Amino acid sequence: MPVVRGCTLPDELLYDVANNIWYRDEGDGTLTVGLTVVATSMAGKLVAFTAKKVGKTIEAGKSCATVESGKWVGPAKLAFDAEIVAANEQLTAAPDTANSDCYGKGWMVRVKPADAAATSVLVPGSAVAEPYEAKMAADGYAGCAG
Amino acid sequence: MSRTFQVIDTGLRECRAQIAFDQALIDSHKAGEIGDTIRFLQFPPSVLVGRHQIISQELNLPACRAAGVGIGRRITGGGALYLDEGQFGWELVFHRQTLALGGLGDVATAICEAAAEGLSRLGIAARFRPRNDIEVDGRKISGTGGFFDGDTIFYQGTVLLDMDASKMAALLNIPAAKLARHQQDAQQRVVSLRALLGTATPDTATVKNTLLQGFADRLGITLHAEAIPTCVEARAQRCFDDEIGCDEFVYEIDDPAHDAEVQSATVDTPGGRISAHLRLEGSLQNRIREVVITGDFFVTPPSTILHLEAALRGVLLDDVRATVNDFFVSNPTGLLSAPPSEFANAILRASECARP
Numbered sequence: 001m002p003v004v005r006g007c008t009l010p011d012e013l014l015y016d017v018a019n020n021i022w023y024r025d026e027g028d029g030t031l032t033v034g035l036t037v038v039a040t041s042m043a044g045k046l047v048a049f050t051a052k053k054v055g056k057t058i059e060a061g062k063s064c065a066t067v068e069s070g071k072w073v074g075p076a077k078l079a080f081d082a083e084i085v086a087a088n089e090q091l092t093a094a095p096d097t098a099n100s101d102c103y104g105k106g107w108m109v110r111v112k113p114a115d116a117a118a119t120s121v122l123v124p125g126s127a128v129a130e131p132y133e134a135k136m137a138a139d140g141y142a143g144c145a146g
Numbered sequence: 147m148s149r150t151f152q153v154i155d156t157g158l159r160e161c162r163a164q165i166a167f168d169q170a171l172i173d174s175h176k177a178g179e180i181g182d183t184i185r186f187l188q189f190p191p192s193v194l195v196g197r198h199q200i201i202s203q204e205l206n207l208p209a210c211r212a213a214g215v216g217i218g219r220r221i222t223g224g225g226a227l228y229l230d231e232g233q234f235g236w237e238l239v240f241h242r243q244t245l246a247l248g249g250l251g252d253v254a255t256a257i258c259e260a261a262a263e264g265l266s267r268l269g270i271a272a273r274f275r276p277r278n279d280i281e282v283d284g285r286k287i288s289g290t291g292g293f294f295d296g297d298t299i300f301y302q303g304t305v306l307l308d309m310d311a312s313k314m315a316a317l318l319n320i321p322a323a324k325l326a327r328h329q330q331d332a333q334q335r336v337v338s339l340r341a342l343l344g345t346a347t348p349d350t351a352t353v354k355n356t357l358l359q360g361f362a363d364r365l366g367i368t369l370h371a372e373a374i375p376t377c378v379e380a381r382a383q384r385c386f387d388d389e390i391g392c393d394e395f396v397y398e399i400d401d402p403a404h405d406a407e408v409q410s411a412t413v414d415t416p417g418g419r420i421s422a423h424l425r426l427e428g429s430l431q432n433r434i435r436e437v438v439i440t441g442d443f444f445v446t447p448p449s450t451i452l453h454l455e456a457a458l459r460g461v462l463l464d465d466v467r468a469t470v471n472d473f474f475v476s477n478p479t480g481l482l483s484a485p486p487s488e489f490a491n492a493i494l495r496a497s498e499c500a501r502p
Binding site for chain 1: 198222250254295399
C-alpha cells in the first residue's frame, strides 16, 4: 500500500489526486466515492456532510457533496459526469466517520458514470505515489499526522 | 506572488443574490477570470442559515414569512443570522499562495486578527476569539466563516454597525433569541458599533475603509477599488438560477418534525443557580450548536461565561465535561462561585431534555 508523507493510499482504489478523492469500482457499473486521508487530514474533524440528492446527475468538476469542519466548508468534486445512486446516511449522521475510516465506513456517495470509459482519468493505487508526492510538494503539505 | 487585491462593493441586494455572488466570485477566481478580491455587501432584512443547518430548526419560518424577510442558505458553515441594513458583510477571495498562511485554521486566524485590528482603530477593543469570532469584552461584533475550493480560499464576515435584537428574537430559534423573548438575561451575546460608540459611531464608508486598512497592514496586501466585474455578474445570475436562488437549495436540509425548541435546564449549587439554554445540531443531535449560560452565580471577569459559550460551540456532548474543565484550567478566573463541573451538569441536563 502506498504511503506518501505518512498518508495511506490503498492500492486497490482509483484516485483523483487533484481533488483528493478515491473511487472503488464495485464491478456493477458503479463506483463508491470518498475523501482520501489527505483530504480529511487537511480538513480536520468533519462536523457536517451533505450529499447531493440520489438520482441527480453531476457534471465533471462539480460537487457531489459538501463537507464542513470548524466553520470551513468545501466541495467534494467528481472527476467525470455521473449519476448519484446512493448516499451514505451514516456519514451524514456521524461526519467524523470520514476521519476515522475514510476508506471504509466513511464513503460519501456511490455513482454511475455517464460514460464507463471516463474512469480512465483516474490514477490506480499502484501508480498514485508519485503524483501525490508531487501534489503535496506543490501544495507545501507536510503530510498526515502519524 | 502578487499581493494586490481589487476591492468591489455589490451594495444592497436580495439575500440569495448576494450568496449567488459569493459562489460566482469563487468560480471566477478558480477560472482565472478575476484576481484576488475583497468584497463588501449588504442585505435587506433577511435570515440566513449555514450550509448544513436544518432550516426549520434554526428559523421560525412562519414568523419569517409573515415578516416578509428574505430567506437564504449560505455556502459557508456556521449558524443562523438575521441581517438588515444595520450590518455589512466583508469577504476575501484569494489564491492560497497569495498569503501563504498555511492551513485553514491559520488563514482564519490571520484574517480575523486583521479585521480585529482594523475595527480596533475605531476606538473599540476588538479581539479575535478562536475559532472565528471577533469580540469586544466577550460580545461578538463579527462572525466569520470560510469556503475552500482547491487553491481558491473564500473567507467572509459581518460587522454589526447597529442591531435590532427584537427582530432577531422573533425570527431565529437560537438560545439568545429565546432569552430575549422572555426578557431574561440583560447581557447580550452580540454587540454593535452603535452600542459601543453611540453618537460617535462613524458612517459605513469610514468603517469599511478602516477595516480595509487593517487587512492591508496586517496581511501585507495592497488594495485598489474596482468596478464589479461583468464576468462575475454573469456567473452570479447562473448560480442564482441554477441553485442558490432556488427553494430546492434553501430548504435542502429540513426536518419539520424535529423539535426546534431551545432546551433549558437549571442546576442549583451553593454558589448560585446555573441555567443552560441549549441548541444541538447534526442528525444525531449530539453536538452543541450554541449554548447560553445564565444564572445568579458569580464569575470574574463576567466575560468568562461568554468565552466559555464560544468554546463549547461545535463540541460533542460526550466531550462537554472535558471541554468545560479544560476551559477553566486555561482561563483562570478571579472569582468563580460554582465549580466547573456544575456548568457541565447544567448543559448535559439540558441535552437530556432534547433527546426523544
